[in-house]
Structure formats: C-alpha cells, structure tokens
Amino acid sequence: MEFFTSYDGTELAFRTLGSGPALLCLPGGPGRAGEYLGDLGGLSADHTLIIPDTRGTGASALPADLTSCRVDRLVPDVEALREHLGLDRIDLLGHSAGGSLAMLYAAAHPDRLTSLTLITPSFAGVGLPSDLGAREVIAARATEPWYAEAVAAYEGMQSATSFAEAARYRFAFEPLMYGRWDDTARAHAAADPAQRSLPVSEHYYAGYRPDTEALRRQLGALPCPVLLLAGRLDLWPTAASATAAAALFPDVILTVQPGAGHYPWLDDPAALSGMVAGFLASTTTTTTTPPARRTP
Template identity: 80%
Template sequence: MEFFTSYDGTALAFRTLGDGPPLLCLPGCPGRAAAYLGDLGGLSAHRTLILPDTRGTGASAMPADLATCRVDRLVADVEALRRHLGLDRVDLLGHSAGGSLAMLYAAAHPDRLDSLTLVTPSLAAVGLPSDSGVEAVIAARAAEPWHAEAVTAHRHVTAAKTFAEAAPYRFAFEPLMYGRWDEAARAHAAADPAQRALPVSEHYYRGYTPDTRELRGRLGALPCPVLLLAGEVDLWPTAESAAGAAALFPEVTLAVQPGAGHYPWLDDPQAFTARVEGFLSRVG
C-alpha cells in the first residue's frame, strides 16, 4: 500500500497490481474500498492496475469534512493522484459509482485522458436514469431459487432513504447483482459490509445536482475513445440505460457482456479481460 497527500492534506492510499502500462481504476458502490475490484478478472496480467481507496474508505484517511466525499469534489483527489504518479495522461477506468466520478473527471480534465473505460457505471453524475427496463430484467430471472426473496429485498433497498437503512436487506438482494449466484459471488457480496464506509456512501451524492447541459456538452466533445461496458442482467445500469448513455460520447464502443451482472469480471473473467484489454490495446 502506498500513500499520497491530496489537495486538502488528507492522506489517501492506493496499491498497484500487475504488469504493463498503467490503468487507473476508480472503485464505486459507492464508499467501498478498492479491494472488491480484485485483479479485475486477470486484467492485471496485461496492465498495471492503480487501485486507490476513495477518501474515508479502506486505508485512506477519513477527511475532516465529509462533504469532500461528494462525487464532484472527489475529482480533485483523482487529479492529485495523477500528479503524484507523475503521469501526464492516463487510461482511466471507473466502476459503478466510480464510473460517475470518472465521467466528471473526464469532463473537467479531458486533456489528461488517453482513454475512458466505464464498467457498469452509475449514471447519476450526468442526470440519466440507470434503471430503464429494470422490471423486465428482474422478471427474466424468475426461475432462480433465490428470486422471490431477492425481489422482496430489492423493494426494501430501492425504498430506503439511506444506505444504512438499506443495509439489512443488501445480502438478500445481492443475487440480482451477479450473473451467477455461486460461491465466488456469495463471498464477494459477503465482504461488502467490512469494505464499505457508510459515511462515505451517504455523502457520495448528497447535495449533488448535475449541470446536465454543461456536462453533456463537455462529454460530447471528449477527445479520447470511450468503452462503455454493461452487464446483460445488471440492474444499475441496465443494458437499456447504458445504450442510452452511449449517446453522450463522440467516440464510444458499447459492449453488453452476456450473462453478466454488476461485476462482469467475476461472471466471466476471460470475456471481461478480452473486451477491456482489446479496447486498450487498440487505443495504445
């Protein structure tokens, strides 16, 4: 684990994993330490993954002002890390809520990106819906033995006003977030509470209102290529929502991974790695 000091004096942690050109990977969920990303399905065999813990999560210090954990203000931490690493330009990957952060970074610092990879990204930062057609996605999995319990839990999670209120229902809901509810998925989901900092989760979008016109204008002029990777059975974003978001970017590859949920590197590591590395290699 390595550390750097961000713009406001907060000590932030990151680790590097793998070999090859650097790929800066922003975790999401939101408020979950980067450990849940693992090695991104073996992508570390092709890229040096730079995996920062968002402020207040994992080994990163909790800031004195929790308002600095809001997604738009986290852009400054990403820029501070880029400077610390001495990279003039970066390949940037964002997952889930980290996808929202990656889009805001791209809008603020387009000249610092060689590529942008959005893996099942939250679309909250750009004011787009993430759940278009979600009921059909849920209904398509009705034959699963866990389905009834997960649907009930899903209603509780979506009705909750805070992450803490949703927490008691999360594990029962989690099968809907994976393409396969196997031993690896259950272990990954069970690790969530220990990896998640609820104060960061609660403040990630609190008080944030996107300037959608300006953001969409900036993203519409983004000079680097974008990979937008969705999971076929993901709920947030659905493949339908991801397809709508693709129109934000002038040079975009939209990929829907068959049978994948919110964590496509777990559902089919080979397909995920081939798709992302193929894109990055073409960019390089």
C-alpha cells in the same frame, strides 16, 4: 499499499497490481474500498492496475469535512493521484459509482486522458437514469431459487431512505447483482459490509445536482475513445440505460456482456479482461480533434 497527500492534506491510499502500462481504476459502492475489484478478471496480466481507496474508505483517511466525499468533489483526488504518479496522461477506468466519478473527471480534465473505460457505471453523476427497464431484467430471473427473497429485498432497498437503512436488505438482494449466485459471488457479496464506509456512501451523492447541459457538451467533445460495458443482467445500469447513455460520447464502443451482472469480471473473467485489454491496445494518443464516432 502506497499513500499520497491530496489537495487538502488528506492522506489517501492506493494499491498497484500487475505489470505493463498503467490503468487507473476507480472503485464504486459508493463508499466501497477498492479491494473488491480484485484484478478485474486477470487484467493485471497486461496492465499495472492502480486502485485507490476513495477518501474515507479502506486505508484512506476519513476527512473531517465529509462533504468532500461528494462525487464531484472527489475529482481533485483523482487529479492529485495522477500528479503523484507523474503521468501526463492516463488510461482511466471507473466501475459503478466510480464510473460517475470517472465521467466527471473526464469532463473536467479531458486533456489528461488517453482513454476512458466505464464498467457497469452509474449515470447519476451526469444526471441520466441507470435503471431503465430494471423490472423486466428482474422478471427474467423468476426461475431462480432465490428470486422471491431477492425481489422482496429489492423492494425494501427501493423504499429505504439511507444506505444505512438499505444495508439490512443488501445480502438478500445481492443475487440480483451477479450473473451467477455461486460461492464466488456469495463471498464477494459477504465482504461488502467490511469494505464499505457508510459515511462515504451517504455523502457520495448528497446534495449533488449535475449540470447536465454542461456535462453533455463537455463529454460530447471528449477527445479520447470510450469503452462502455454493461452486463445483460445488471440492474444499475441496465443494458438499456447504457445504450441510451452511449450517445454522450463522440467516440464510443458499447458492449453488453451476456450473462453478466454488476461485476462482470466475476461472471466471465476472460470476456471482461479480454474486452478491456483489446480496447486499451487499440487506443493511441489522441489529438484535439474528436475522432469519428464508432459503434459496436
């Protein structure tokens, strides 16, 4: 574990895995320490993964001002880490709520990105829905032995008014977030409470109101390629939500991983790491003129 001091004096932690070109990976949760990302299905074989613990999570200090844990106010932490690493430009990856943060960083610092990879991202940061058609996705899994209990837990989470209140439903709900509810998925889900900082979870979107028009303009002029990857079985975001959100970007590859939930590197590690590594290998230094839009 390594440490750096962010813009306001808060000491933040990050770990590095693997070798090769640097890839900065922002975890989600929100409020979950970066450990849960593992090495993203073997992606560390091709890249040096730089995985920070968001302020207040894992080994990073909890700031006195918890409002600094709000998603838009985390953008300066990402910029401070880039500067600490001495990188002029970065390949940036965001997962889940970390995808919202990655998009906000891209909007604020487009000239600092070589590429943007969004793995099952939340679109809350840019004011778009993440759950289009979620109940249809749930219904398609009705033959699973855990289905009735998981659906009841899903309804409980939907009615919860805080992350703390939702926590009692989380493990029963978790089978809906994985493509396979096997021993690996159960262990990954069981680790969540110890890795999650509820104060950060509660403040991550609290009071945040995205300027959707400005964000659409900024992301619509993004001068780097984007990989947007969704899981066919994911609820947040659904494949339908990811497909709609792809229109935000001028140069985007949208892919939907079959049989995958919210953590596609667990459901099919080779598919996830191969897709991301192939995308990164294809990217080059961008110019100030956005390239032509690509489609899958």
